[in-house]
Amino acid sequence: MQYKKRYDGRGHDETRPIIAKAGVLQNADGSAYFKIGETIAYAAVYGPREMYPRRLADPKRGVLRVNYNMMPFSGPGERNRPGPNRRAKEISMVSEKALLPAVDLEKYPNCVIDVFIELPQTDAGSRCAGICAASIALADAGITMQDMVPAIAVGYVGDTPVVDLSYDEEQPEGMEAVDVPVALIPSTGEITLLQMDGIVDAEQLNTLLEKAKDACAVIAQKQREALQEKYLGDADEE
Amino acid sequence: MSELLIQEREIVVPGQILAKGMEYLPSHGTYRKDEQIIASRVGVAIIDGKVIRSIPLAGKYLPKRNDxxxxxxxxxxxxxxxxxxxxxxxxxxxxxxxxxxxxxxxxxxxxxxxxxxxxxxxxxxxxxxxxxxxxxxxxxxxxxRDGRTIKVNTNKVPRIIGKKGSMVSMIKRATGCKITVGQNGLVWLLGEPAMEFIAVQAIRKIEEESHIPGLTDRVKEFLEEKTGQPIPEHHSQNDDDEEEQPEGEQ
The missing domain is CATH 2.40.50.140 (Nucleic acid-binding proteins)
Incomplete structure (x- = not known):
């Protein structure tokens, strides 16, 4: 079935409205706020700091540790039990692997960089929002990075490829949906997160990845603007 | 043909393309990807002839020799x-x-x-x-011995010290405190408790307002208002044993 007009009326290649801010938390070494549609992610970065327990430290390079947490009443569905669960652990792991190739950890042997992603409100695309927030927060913490890591979900609703699926679009009435979260490093084009829910063929997947690439370029720009806004003025000399 | 995409002292962020072409060279905080020079951390861009580098604006203190x-x-x-x-x-x-x-x-x-x-x-x-x-x-x-230490933003240390120590020596003269600023973002102060408090306030002010032009004048005004007297021109007796530290740029 054809999905012609989107539930919220935006174009097929259009993301939901994005608000990105850097440096929103006082006590973290770096922090960020990322809102896309109704999904809100906060990321706090602590470190580089000494790794405890010591046996987890790597003497060759620093370690990146990401924790993803969805708050109990954040989603549109049932209250989810607080604390880590199978899903949160999986997303923590994939977020970590999505950010890792962009971060230069060689300078921090035996240290750890902790990233905490909190989602007070979610409406699909939470892992992508989390990764977007985390990469702003990492840059805000002064960590050397190849590039920002933007992330976006692309997919099919019925036969129509769309960018940035909302919660309703993930379960459309009378249609099949495919949800493909993608994270990438814009400067190299390296894809660092690729998961899939649903069935597509190779050609369709390529269509989706092209769309993701375009959307990610836009998001990366927003991330950089958020950082520039925070540090604006710091450049002026006396 | 090489092309420069940024201006001197512009804020750069990771992934930002700073220059195109092989004529420019990457240094601290930047790297080359094919024909482009890209920033790899938040900082202020410095263009040294053909070399492009960035001074970090954020991040923890990393130990450096002779600091x-x-x-x-x-x-x-x-x-x-x-x-x-x-x-x-x-x-x-x-x-x-x-x-x-x-x-x-x-x-x-x-x-x-x-x-x-x-x-x-x-x-x-x-x-x-x-x-x-x-x-x-x-x-x-x-x-x-005695005194107190406060923590400040490591990246603001050069501003607290000022050009050739001008800022910190002004606070010293105004408050009569002994002050030592560590490159690692710890500041040690010793003086009259009331004056110590004013010195801490002045340092916090520098930290918060370092990006607004005219900082020296504002800090001077602040110190004069708080201490209730003009800042002595010449060094007081407390000023001899402290070492003047160079502006800490990487």
């Missing part, structure tokens, strides 16, 4: 003292660099530095694994 730091003894070992200094890495003061005094074999090292003691030291060596050696032997290096 003057303020640190705290956290453990006593057989070969010296383990110290921390507001950084992910701890350092070591070897026995021979601890004091000018003669330390006999088997002496109780806590007689010289006890756990919890603060000091002004110089980083003598940083190894590839970030093992840090610190010395408290030398001009302007000493154990700190």
């Amino acid at each position: 003057i730091i303020i640190g705290k003894v956290i453990d006593i070992l057989s070969m010296g003292w383990r110290v921390e200094f507001n950084s992910p890495y701890s350092g070591l003061i070897p026995i021979k660099d601890g004091t000018f005094e003669f330390i006999p074999r088997g002496a109780d090292l806590s007689r010289y530095f006890d756990i919890g003691d603060y000091f002004v030291g110089r980083i003598t060596n940083v190894s590839g694994q970030n093992l840090v050696d610190v010395s408290v032997k030398g001009q302007g290096l000493y154990k700190l």
Whole structure:
């Protein structure tokens, strides 16, 4: 079935409205706020700091540790039990692997960089929002990075490829949906997160990845603007 | 043809393309990807002829050789003292660099530095694994007694010191406090309690407002208002033993 007009009326290649801010938390070494549609992610970065327990430290390079947490009443569905669960652990792991190739950890042997992603409100695309927030927060913490890591979900609703699926679009009435979260490093084009829910063929997947690439370029720009806004003025000399 | 996409002293962020073409060279905080120079951390771009680098605006203090730091003894070992200094890495003061005094074999090292003691030291060596050696032997290096230490943003330390120490010496003159600023973002102060408080306020003000032009004048005004008297032009008696630190740029 054809999905012609989107539930919220935006174009097929259009993301939901994005608000990105850097440096929103006082006590973290770096922090960020990322809102896309109704999904809100906060990321706090602590470190580089000494790794405890010591046996987890790597003497060759620093370690990146990401924790993803969805708050109990954040989603549109049932209250989810607080604390880590199978899903949160999986997303923590994939977020970590999505950010890792962009971060230069060689300078921090035996240290750890902790990233905490909190989602007070979610409406699909939470892992992508989390990764977007985390990469702003990492840059805000002064960590050397190849590039920002933007992330976006692309997919099919019925036969129509769309960018940035909302919660309703993930379960459309009378249609099949495919949800493909993608994270990438814009400067190299390296894809660092690729998961899939649903069935597509190779050609369709390529269509989706092209769309993701375009959307990610836009998001990366927003991330950089958020950082520039925070540090604006710091450049002026006396 | 090479093309420069940024201006001198512009804020750059990771992934931002700074220049195109092979004529420009990457330095600290930037890297080359094919024909482009890309920023790899948040900083202020500096263009040195053909070389593009960035001065970091954020991040923890990473130990650098010859930095003057303020640190705290956290453990006593057989070969010296383990110290921390507001950084992910701890350092070591070897026995021979601890004091000018003669330390006999088997002496109780806590007689010289006890756990919890603060000091002004110089980083003598940083190894590839970030093992840090610190010395408290030398001009302007000493154990700190009394006073207080406050933590400031490491990246604002050059602003607190000012050009050739102008800012910190102004605070010293105005408040009569002894002040030592460590490159690691710890500041030690000693003076009259009321004056100490004003000095801390002034330092916080510098930290918060360092990006607004006319900082020196505003801090001067602030100090004069708080102390209720004009700042003496010449150095007071407290000003002789502190070392002037160079502006800490990487």
